[in-house]
Amino acid sequence: xxxxxxxxxxxxxxxxxxxxxxxxxxxxxxxxxxxxxxxxxxxxxxxxxxxxxxxxxxxxxxxxxxxxxxxxxxxxxxxxxxxxxxxxxxxxxxxxxxxxxxxxxxxxxxxxxxxxxxxxxxxxxxxxxxxxxxxxxxxx
Amino acid sequence: xxxxxxxxxxxxxxxxxxxxxxxxxxxxxxxxxxxxxxxxxxxxxxxxxxxxxxxxxxxxxxxxxxxxxxxxxxxxxxxxxxxxxxxxxxxxxxxxxxxxxxxxxxxxxxxxxxxxxxxxxxxxxxxxxxxxxxxxxxxx
DNA sequence: GTTCGTGCAAACGGTTTGCAACAAT
DNA sequence: ATTGTTGCAAACCGTTTGCACGAAC
Numbered sequence: 238x239x240x241x242x243x244x245x246x247x248x249x250x251x252x253x254x255x256x257x258x259x260x261x262x263x264x265x266x267x268x269x270x271x272x273x274x275x276x277x278x279x280x281x282x283x284x285x286x287x288x289x290x291x292x293x294x295x296x297x298x299x300x301x302x303x304x305x306x307x308x309x310x311x312x313x314x315x316x317x318x319x320x321x322x323x324x325x326x327x328x329x330x331x332x333x334x335x336x337x338x339x340x341x342x343x344x345x346x347x348x349x350x351x352x353x354x355x356x357x358x359x360x361x362x363x364x365x366x367x368x369x370x371x372x373x374x375x376x377x
Numbered sequence: 378x379x380x381x382x383x384x385x386x387x388x389x390x391x392x393x394x395x396x397x398x399x400x401x402x403x404x405x406x407x408x409x410x411x412x413x414x415x416x417x418x419x420x421x422x423x424x425x426x427x428x429x430x431x432x433x434x435x436x437x438x439x440x441x442x443x444x445x446x447x448x449x450x451x452x453x454x455x456x457x458x459x460x461x462x463x464x465x466x467x468x469x470x471x472x473x474x475x476x477x478x479x480x481x482x483x484x485x486x487x488x489x490x491x492x493x494x495x496x497x498x499x500x501x502x503x504x505x506x507x508x509x510x511x512x513x514x515x516x517x
Numbered sequence: 518g519t520t521c522g523t524g525c526a527a528a529c530g531g532t533t534t535g536c537a538a539c540a541a542t
Numbered sequence: 543a544t545t546g547t548t549g550c551a552a553a554c555c556g557t558t559t560g561c562a563c564g565a566a567c
Contacts, residue, residue, distance in 0.1 A: 346484035
């Protein structure tokens with residue numbers, strides 16, 4: 238835990254203001270895939286003096302500095318992902334919720350073997366239903 | 378070519394009005410990946426009496442009836458794809474242009490083997506640069 | 518004292534909606 | 543007559559921008 242956020246920001250050339258730290262604390266450690274609006278909601282919970290503009294500014298800054306990736310997987314809903322290593326994504330048809338799928342879970346041929354393209358990044362995007370939890374020991 | 382569009386619409390339970398046919402003629406046969414705005418532009422070229430609302434209505438209707446798929450690959454840009462068979466997509470970093478990549482071009486492990494998910498569809502999304510055309514015989 | 522961060526409200530751009538007119542059956 | 547289709551303009555929603563103030567260096 239508690240990797241030093243202040244340090245992280247500074248290393249990326251971002252001055253660690255209180256507001257930015259508040260945003261970072263949530264968005265750089267979550268495994269949800271929050272939209273800007275959700276970040277605002279979450280962060281203003283504990284930090285009510287934070288404006289919408291600042292959240293957007295901060296998120297864009299983080300993306301630009303490489304601390305965050307933007308995902309566009311559903312209409313009108315840009316979403317942020319602090320997990321920088323390659324991985325795949327599953328999008329639930331009903332809830333829209335996104336799951337990270339480990340790179341190792343799915344063998345994918347190397348697209349850089351395709352002539353004519355130089356691939357910077359790639360991922361499998363899956364859509365469907367998430368099945369009910371296996372219900373291990375909840376029979377009573 | 379010239380598969381009977383009127384027939385196609387009717388088979389999907391869509392009454393083939395003139396406007397719908399005009400939209401269909403472009404969007405069901407293109408290999409671009411047009412946004413609604415682009416469809417409007419293209420279709421009003423030859424059919425100036427067509428309103429924005431009708432284009433949006435028609436596109437949504439086509440999607441709902443399964444003649445078209447919606448792709449959301451870039452921010453603020455929903456795009457339509459008449460190619461219904463499974464295939465992958467490449468998005469050019471610079472131009473935003475989308476290429477269809479044949480299913481056969483890339484081996485992908487079956488995600489339905491992953492426990493806990495029932496996958497309805499999946500595709501590889503690749504981003505990067507498209508290299509200059511191979512320049513086969515253009516030396517003079 | 519210049520640069521940087523922030524809040525506010527307005528602007529923006531793509532999409533949807535309400536409503537009234539019209540066409541098809 | 544009823545139902546389906548269209549155009550127009552306004553509404554909508556997430557995001558960006560302009561500007562003015564205040565804090566950090």
